[in-house]
Amino acid sequence: MQSDTIAAISTALGEAGIGVVRVSGAQARDVVDRVFRLPSGRHARLPEHRGLFYGTVIDPFEERPIDECILLWMPGPRSYTAEDVTELQVHGGIRVVEAVLEAVLQAGARLAEPGEFTKRAFLNGRMDLSQAEAVMDLIRAKTDLARRSAWAQMQGRFSEVVRGLRRRLLELQAHVEVTLDYPEHDVEAVAAERVVAVGQSLVAEIDRLLEDARVGQILREGVVTTIAGRPNVGKSSLLNALLRRERAIVTDIPGTTRDVIEEYVNLRGIPFRLVDTAGIRETEDVVERIGVERSREMVVQSELVLLVLNGSEALTEEDIRLLAETRGRPRVVVVNKSDLPSAWEDAEIRAWTDGDPVVHVSAKSASGLGGLEEEMERAVLGGEVRTAEAAYMTNARQADLLRRARRDLEEAVHAASVGATLDVVAVQLQAAYGSLGLVIGEEAGEDLLDAIFSQFCLGK
Ligand code: GDP
Numbered sequence: 001m002q003s004d005t006i007a008a009i010s011t012a013l014g015e016a017g018i019g020v021v022r023v024s025g026a027q028a029r030d031v032v033d034r035v036f037r038l039p040s041g042r043h044a045r046l047p048e049h050r051g052l053f054y055g056t057v058i059d060p061f062e063e064r065p066i067d068e069c070i071l072l073w074m075p076g077p078r079s080y081t082a083e084d085v086t087e088l089q090v091h092g093g094i095r096v097v098e099a100v101l102e103a104v105l106q107a108g109a110r111l112a113e114p115g116e117f118t119k120r121a122f123l124n125g126r127m128d129l130s131q132a133e134a135v136m137d138l139i140r141a142k143t144d145l146a147r148r149s150a151w152a153q154m155q156g157r158f159s160e161v162v163r164g165l166r167r168r169l170l171e172l173q174a175h176v177e178v179t180l181d182y183p184e185h186d187v188e189a190v191a192a193e194r195v196v197a198v199g200q201s202l203v204a205e206i207d208r209l210l211e212d213a214r215v216g217q218i219l220r221e222g223v224v225t226t227i228a229g230r231p232n233v234g235k236s237s238l239l240n241a242l243l244r245r246e247r248a249i250v251t252d253i254p255g256t257t258r259d260v261i262e263e264y265v266n267l268r269g270i271p272f273r274l275v276d277t278a279g280i281r282e283t284e285d286v287v288e289r290i291g292v293e294r295s296r297e298m299v300v301q302s303e304l305v306l307l308v309l310n311g312s313e314a315l316t317e318e319d320i321r322l323l324a325e326t327r328g329r330p331r332v333v334v335v336n337k338s339d340l341p342s343a344w345e346d347a348e349i350r351a352w353t354d355g356d357p358v359v360h361v362s363a364k365s366a367s368g369l370g371g372l373e374e375e376m377e378r379a380v381l382g383g384e385v386r387t388a389e390a391a392y393m394t395n396a397r398q399a400d401l402l403r404r405a406r407r408d409l410e411e412a413v414h415a416a417s418v419g420a421t422l423d424v425v426a427v428q429l430q431a432a433y434g435s436l437g438l439v440i441g442e443e444a445g446e447d448l449l450d451a452i453f454s455q456f457c458l459g460k
């Protein structure tokens with residue numbers, strides 16, 4: 001248990017019906033005693049079990065009332081942090097909530113660091129590291145698919161898979177260790193065979209988890225999608241049509257710059273970060289060239305390109321050049337202005353599309369957008385469309401550890417298969433076991449924990 005008591009505002013700062021200040025630690029009870037009064041003016045007598053009290057928050061020095069309050073009392077270990085926790089619900093005005101926090105700090109708590117409540121929950125064994133990380137994924141989820149996936153991980157389903165891998169690895173290690181103590185050639189050979197067989201099956205399972213990691217990243221960060229095309233083909237109109245059709249995702253990512261407009265949109269459960277480029281073209285104008293270069297850069301950085309062509313106008317050299325330039329990247333060719341008579345046939349661009357999907361839409365009349373969304377989903381998830389539902393929100397840290405464990409396992413398998421001495425194999429198995437442990441936070445050092453929890457929001 002940590003010795004000091006922490007406090008923070010747990011709700012978003014702004015005007016709202018209610019705001020919550022959360023306190024956790026051994027002195028939570030004392031804090032309540034100093035800042036909370038029942039309607040009778042008396043102190044609340046906090047029970048050994050959970051409870052809810054109505055009363056007033058006061059500032060502890062002048063004893064002046066700050067606001068009405070619903071006080072939740074959750075003594076440890078049956079609380080979020082496994083410590084004594086109290087939550088003061090007050091009116092959600094910025095100054096009200098801040099004054100309550102100040103009162104709580106004056107009463108002996110200290111301001112919590114970002115993620116510190118969850119860090120304590122982890123340190124006190126309430127959840128493992130991958131579950132703790134899933135808490136933030138849940139809070140940040142931009143689509144229902146991401147939300148459901150984070151929820152599954154928070155429930156420990158991913159951790160369970162990792163623990164299963166570790167159990168099998170530990171058995172294998174035990175087998176190898178025993179052999180090391182009794183070095184007889186036959187016994188060694190049997191152990192080596194087992195390392196190869198079990199090692200390979202563990203590698204295969206890790207590969208499946210790494211597949212999920214890719215989907216997890218998509219769900220977490222969104223697919224960076226560039227809308228490219230020469231001027232006036234309808235890029236901005238297409239962006240707006242997609243935004244109007246789907247609930248736009250509110251985001252704190254800076255939006256409009258001089259040459260690039262960026263919006264999040266939720267299409268079929270996948271967050272797409274749509275980037276409207278200023279128009280890719282050759283130009284003499286220096287200012288415009290910066291915009292054009294930036295557009296090219298965006299195409300290179302993006303994970304999906306929507307290449308927009310104007311179906312009602314003859315193809316230009318620029319269109320063809322863009323078709324050639326975006327070749328080989330995940331791409332959907334969008335033939336816009338289908339409400340107008342078409343000036344060319346799909347066959348004319350077939351030489352450059354390499355079998356990439358070509359969809360006809362009208363951004364103006366909003367037709368054909370469903371088909372476009374379908375192709376966007378397919379371009380991103382491919383055959384993984386259905387597995388996205390079950391995928392874990394494996395993050396970059398976890399994926400990196402899984403890759404390390406995989407590499408050590410492969411080396412162990414290789415060493416065992418070429419008849420290397422088993423102590424070499426044992427070292428690699430041990431390393432793989434350690435990496436898998438770090439995924440769920442076993443033996444995680446303070447540095448790692450600080451790095452992870454500092455990314456959390458305040459009050460969580
Ligand atoms: P951008 O330069 O590629 O971003 O193109 P805009 O979105 O600004 O559109 C250029 C012009 O084409 C505007 O006058 C739009 O109203 C028009 N436009 C865009 N999409 C369509 C469409 O689907 N049908 C028709 N008829 N006009 C369109």
Ligand code: ZN
Pocket residue numbers: 235236237276
């Ligand atoms: Zn535009």
